[in-house]
Amino acid sequence: MGGFLKRKAVILYRPGPRPEISRRKFVAVTLSFAAVGAGCGSNLLGGAGGGGQTPVPGTETPQGGLPPIVELPPAELSWVSDARVAGFETYSEDPDVDARLDVLAAAHVSVVVIDSDLSFYMTGARFEESVVYIEAVAKKCHQRGMKAVAYYPMLEALTRSARDRRRTMWKDHPDWVQRGIDGRPNKFVGGGRVFxxxxxxxxxxxxxxxxxxDYFISRVKRLAQTSLDGLWGDVPLLSDIVGVWPCTNASCAAKFRAETGLAQPTRVDWNNPVFRRWVAWRHGVIHEFEQAVLAGARTVRPDFQLIVETGTVDYSNATVEGLDGASRDAGDVLRVWEVSAASDATGMREAPADDWISMAIMMRHGRGCAGKNPGWAICYGKETDDAERVMAICIAGGVRPYESQVPLLNNTVGDAWRGKMYGWLKDNNDIWAGESANAVAVVFSSASRDYVDRNAGVGLYTSINPADEDWSASTLSDSAKTLPYLGEYRGICKALIHAHAPYDVVTTPHLKPARLAPYPLVVAPRPAALSKGEIASLKSYVEAGGTLLVTGGTDAGVFDENGALRAKPALLEAFGIKAGANWVRTTYGRGAVVLVTQQVGQTYYQTTEAATTTQLVRILEAGGHTIVTDAPPAVVIDLRQRTEHRLDVLFANIHGLDTGGFKGQSASFKVAIPCGGKMPRRVTVTQPGDAAPAEIPFTHENGRAVFDVTVGALLLARIALT
Known part of the structure; x- marks a missing residue:
């Protein structure tokens, strides 16, 4: 055994005009409420309380500010943390509602997303009817031991047969509709643009x-008066389906001037500091709206949750659409990440290896954005074998799964298979209680992505597939590998996965010395835009003994968080570092900075050049923090410390997907896990479908527990320590 230890081992919107846009959402149009959106003389706003209701006393939002959000103790978030989520489309007088809910309960679903008709612009009376029905379904969920949240688009309203109706959202409230930088209103009538x-x-x-x-918050307050446990708020973004770079209507122009003293830009110009300031400001507008919705709901129900569907993840859509879970600390707002599949038709079945790696990186990104909160992710599968690997990298990435069959959120790959996966999660739900025991943190900077990549391409995945009209990208310019910031960031993450060096993402809003302190190594890929506070946090981390690796150029900190250009790269200046030879270690305080001026991450993303993983492992080896294994590179590992006497190790296997076409296969390998100075006394393993965990043999070598495993899609190893 001694010799072994020597071996190392969407929403999819593209920039610019385009005729077709794909979205992984289904909204039924055969509604039982015939008068939805009709209105004819009735109050479409529904009164201050929504649906013509009188507001609950004391719940009115104060003018000129937000009510404080009521923070909940951790126990109140347990159902969010342990969530096993499924969609449930239902409308009034649904004859099968009880039987279908029974199926979900039998499959160990713990949270039901009730998708009814809240997507539609409707009268106050019709809204009230819908609320009453949704509450009835929520109560049925509770009777079966499941929580219930209502699906509600936050910034989109639909009206059927719009040309024949006197009242639509656009006709009634043109001043409420987003306008692009070109002045066009962000509205259209369906007919092939989006399905x-x-x-x-x-x-x-x-x-x-x-x-x-105020209209939307009033209706959310009404929903908070029901038995619902929360609201699933769908994609509150500045949509570029019609408008180009919204929103520039009168209220936005006034708010931007009041907060910055500047006039809104009238064209896209990345060399204009006002335009860059406006890009950053738009992220704040969406964040503030999310906070206001939750604050309004919490004035009615302190335990009400807001889970915001966020389809932009780490890539360039967040730049143009404003919605960006990494740009601000979300506070008590929760997120479900729509990690889109490579294809609406085949999911990930035809995706090459780097697309699978990209999905694994996006899943882990979702956990990093969450801060103290639990996060969810939509897991799109086509068939059970590819779906199981998608869910595996979701769970190993640290986010809770919402199982769905591509492209429809309310479908399932199979009730029996869902029951197998969710039953296993239910039996092992304490994996969510463990703190990360990973040795590396990767810094993600939304501002750096915005100002370096400049929305030049989507960056969702890496490949194109001309044979599939539902593929996520049609041109190589949309490949994440072509984007200098995203390519560098994802390339570093890919290299760490291949080196079997488990990492966590730390987004810049959470970049505090205490957050970084547990990590022996912090990597900052191409950190071109950083605030003074973020630079100070990195400096404090190094002074206290940490190692900071900066990659991707000599422009580290050349922009501030709002896009203002500095005379010099402020991060390098803070450490007194001049560009020189790559991978050179500079001592600073009790720690050190390693600078690499080349785009080594982007190069690794494109070529899988082994030198990068070798250098990363060399840095980690100095502190004895490496996992030693002969596992295939595409085995994702995550370490979680449940208590000081137990270490959980999750393995997600996406091996065998190197050439496209689904060829998933088991992986058998030996692994040596650092035990943090403690003695391993027992190792048990379990995979979905196992009747019970099995104890396996192990040895203790050089501070590591050494054992053999065979991983199908997902395996949990638990190491008991003394």
């Missing part, structure tokens, strides 16, 4: 700074 908007149906995207904000 979730049927022919003849108006889609209007609303501005979060307009009067729509």
């Amino acid at each position: 979730w908007v049927p022919r003849g149906t108006e889609s209007a995207w609303l501005c979060p700074t307009s009067g729509y904000r």
Whole structure:
């Protein structure tokens, strides 16, 4: 055994005009509420409480600010932390609602997303009817031991047969509709542009700074008066389906001037500091809207949750659409990440290896954005074998799964298979209680992505597939490998995965010395834009003894968080470092900085050049923090410390997907896990479908527990320590 230890081992919107846009959402159009959106003389706003209701006393939002959000103790978040989520489409007088809920309960679903008709612009009376029905379904969920949240688009409203109706959202409230930088209103009538908007149906995207904000919050308050446990808020983004770089309507222009003293830009110009400031400001507008919605709901129900579907993850759509879970600390707002599949038709079955790696990176990114909160992710599968690997990298990435069959959120790959996976999660749900025991943190900077990549391509995945019209990208310019910031960031993450060096993502809003302190190594890929506070945090981390690796150029900190250009790269200046030879270690305080001026991450993303993993492992070896294994590179590992006497190790296997076409296979290998100075006394393993955990033989060598495993898609090893 001694010799072994020597071996190392969407929403999819593209920039610019395009005729077709794909979204992984289904909104039924055969509604039982015939008068949805009709209105004819009735109050479409539904009164201050929504649906014509009188507000609950004391719940009115104060003018000129937000009510404080009521923070909940950790126990109140347990159902969110242990979530096993499924969608449930239902409408009034659904004859099968009880039987279908029984199926979900039998499959160990713990949270039901009730998808009814809240996507539609409706009268106050019709909204009230819908609320009453949704509450009835929520109560049925509770009777079966499941929580219930209601699906509600946050900034989109649909009206059926719009041309024949006197009242639509656009006709009633043109001042509420987003406008692009070109002045065009962000509304259209369906007819092939996107599949979730049927022919003849108006889609209007609303501005979060307009009067729509109070309208929406009032309706959320009404939902908070029900038995619902929370709201699933769908993609509150500045949509570029029609408008280019929204929103520039009057309320946004006034707010931007009031907060910055500047006039809104009138064209896209990345060399203009006002435009860069506006890009950063737009992220804040969406964040503020999310906070206001939760604050309003919490004035009614302190335990009400807001789970925001966030489809932009780490890539360039977040730049143009404003919605970005990494740009601000979300506070008590929770997120479910729509990690889109490579294809709406085949999911990930035809995806090459780097697309699978990209999905694994996005899953882990979701955990990093969450801060103290639990996060969820949509797991799109086509068949059970590819779906199991998607869910495996979701769980190993640290986010809770919402199982779905591509492209429809309310479908399943199979009830029996869902029951197998969710039953295993239910039996092992304490994996979510463990703190990360990973040795590396990777810093993600939304501002750096914005100002370096400049929305030049989507960056969702790496490949194109001309034979599949539902593929996520049609040109190589949309490949994440071509983007200098995203390519560098994802390339570093890919190299760490291949080196079997488990890592966590730390987004810049959480970049504090205490957050970084547990990590022997912090990597900052191409950190071109950093605030003074973020630079100070990195400096404090190094002074206290940490090792900071900066990659991707000599422009580290050349922008501040709002896009203002500095005279010199402030991060390098803070450490007194000049560009020189790559991978040179410079001592600073009790720690050190290693600078690599080349785009080594992007190079690794493109070529899998072994020198990068060799250098990363060399840095980690100095502190004895390496996992030693002969596992294939595409085995994702995550370490979680449940208690001081137990270490959980999760293995997600995406090996065998190197050439495209689904060829998933088991992986058998030996692994040596650092035990943090403690003695291993027992190792047990379990995989989905196992009747019970099995104890396996192990040895203790050089401070590591050494054992053999065979991983199908997902395996949990538990190491008992003394």
